[in-house]
Amino acid sequence: MDTWLTSLETPTPQAGYELAILLSRMGVKYTQPSAEVRTKLRATYAENADSLTAASQVIAINFQTVAAANQYWIRNAKAQE
C-alpha cells in the first residue's frame, strides 16, 4: 500500500475529524482492496440507518485517537495557564 498516513497531527479539530474518517475508510480498504466492490457496497449501506450509525461509531473511535494526538487542539490554552 502507498504511503497515506505520515502524521496524526492536524491544524484544526475539523481536519482531525476528517482524518478520523480517512482512518475508518482505510480499515475497510485494507480488508476489501477492490474499489469496485467497495463502491457497490457503499450504495447499499449508505441507505441503511444502522449501517450509517455503525460507520459513525468507527469514526468516533478513530477521532478519540486523533484528538488525543493533538492534545484536543488546546495546547496554547494550557500554556497560558
Add this chain to the structure above:
Amino acid sequence: MDTWLTSLETPTPQAGYELAILLSRMGVKYTQPSAEVRTKLRATYAENADSLTAASQVIAINFQTVAAANQYWIRNAKAQE
C-alpha cells in the same frame, strides 16, 4: 464541507454532550450527504429501540472525547487543590 467544528471546548457539560451529538450526526452526514435520504432513514430508526441504543452509544464515545478535551469541566477545582 463548510466549517462546522472549530473547537472541542464548551462552557458546560451539557453543551459538551450536545457537541457529542453533533459529532455523531456529522459521521452520518459525511457518509450519506443527502439530507433527503437521512430524513427518510431517521423516521425509521427513531422508532427502533436497538437503533436508538446504537445512536446513544456513538454519542457516548464522542462525549468521552469532548469531556477529556474540557478536562471534565473541573479545571477550577483542580487549580484549588
Add this chain to the structure above:
Amino acid sequence: MDTWLTSLETPTPQAGYELAILLSRMGVKYTQPSAEVRTKLRATYAENADSLTAASQVIAINFQTVAAANQYWIRNAKAQE
C-alpha cells in the same frame, strides 16, 4: 432542551453510575424526543436480552467518562500517598 447536566462530579461511585444511566437515556431522548414512543419501545427491548446487554454497554461507556471525571472517587487516597 432544559438544563439537565451541570456537572459530572458525584459524591459516590454509585451516584456516578446512575449519572451514566442518565447520560445513556438522554442520548436516546435527543434522538427520539417523544416520551410516548420511548415508553412503547421500552416495553419491547426490556424483554430482549441482547437489547439489555446493549443498554448496559452504553452505560459502561458513559461510566468510564464519569469515573474519570471523579478521578475514580479516590482523591483522598492519592493525597495521602
Add this chain to the structure above:
Amino acid sequence: MDTWLTSLETPTPQAGYELAILLSRMGVKYTQPSAEVRTKLRATYAENADSLTAASQVIAINFQTVAAANQYWIRNAKAQE
C-alpha cells in the same frame, strides 16, 4: 435502589474483574428491574454465542474502568522505581 457500589477499589485484579461483572449486570438490572424476567432471558442468551461475546464485551469495558481506578494493581511496583 439500595447501596451496591461504594468503591471501585479492589484488592486484586480478579476481584476487579468480578466487580466489572457486577457493574455489567447492574446495567441490565436498572433497565429491567424484574428478577423474574431477567432469569427467563438469561436461560436464552447464555446458550447463544454472540450474546455471550456481547456480555464479555460489556465486562471488558467496565474492567477498563475498574483497572484504571486501581492503577492496574501495580502501585507498589511504581513506588519502587
Add this chain to the structure above:
Amino acid sequence: MDTWLTSLETPTPQAGYELAILLSRMGVKYTQPSAEVRTKLRATYAENADSLTAASQVIAINFQTVAAANQYWIRNAKAQE
C-alpha cells in the same frame, strides 16, 4: 471461581495479548459456566465471520487494559530518555 488472575503484568506484548484472550474468555465463562455448552457454541461461532470479528473486538478492548497496565512494554525506553 478459583484464582485465575493475580496480575496484569506480562513480560512481553504477545503474552499481554494472550492474557487479553484469557480475559475475554473468562467473561464468557462467568456468564455460561458449563464447559459442555461453551464447547458446543464454539463449534458454531468459530465458523461465522461476524462472530469471529466480535471475538477479536473483545480481545482488543481487553488488550487496551493489559497494554496500559504494562505501560506498553516500553518502560526501559522511557527511562533512557
Add this chain to the structure above:
Amino acid sequence: MDTWLTSLETPTPQAGYELAILLSRMGVKYTQPSAEVRTKLRATYAENADSLTAASQVIAINFQTVAAANQYWIRNAKAQE
C-alpha cells in the same frame, strides 16, 4: 503459537495502523486456527458492508493502543516544547 509480537513501537503512524490490522487478525486466528476456514469466511464477509465496518472498528480499537504506545508519534515535538 510462534512469536508474532515483540513490540508495539513502530517508526510511523501508517506502520502503527498496519500493526493494528495484524492485532485484529490475530484475534480471529487465535479463535479460529484453521487457515482454510478463515480463507473461506473471508470471501463472504469481505463483500458485506456491515462486516467490513465491524472489521474497521476492531482495527480502530487496536490502533488506539498502538498509537498510545508510540505517544502518537510526536515525541520529538514534545521534547522541543
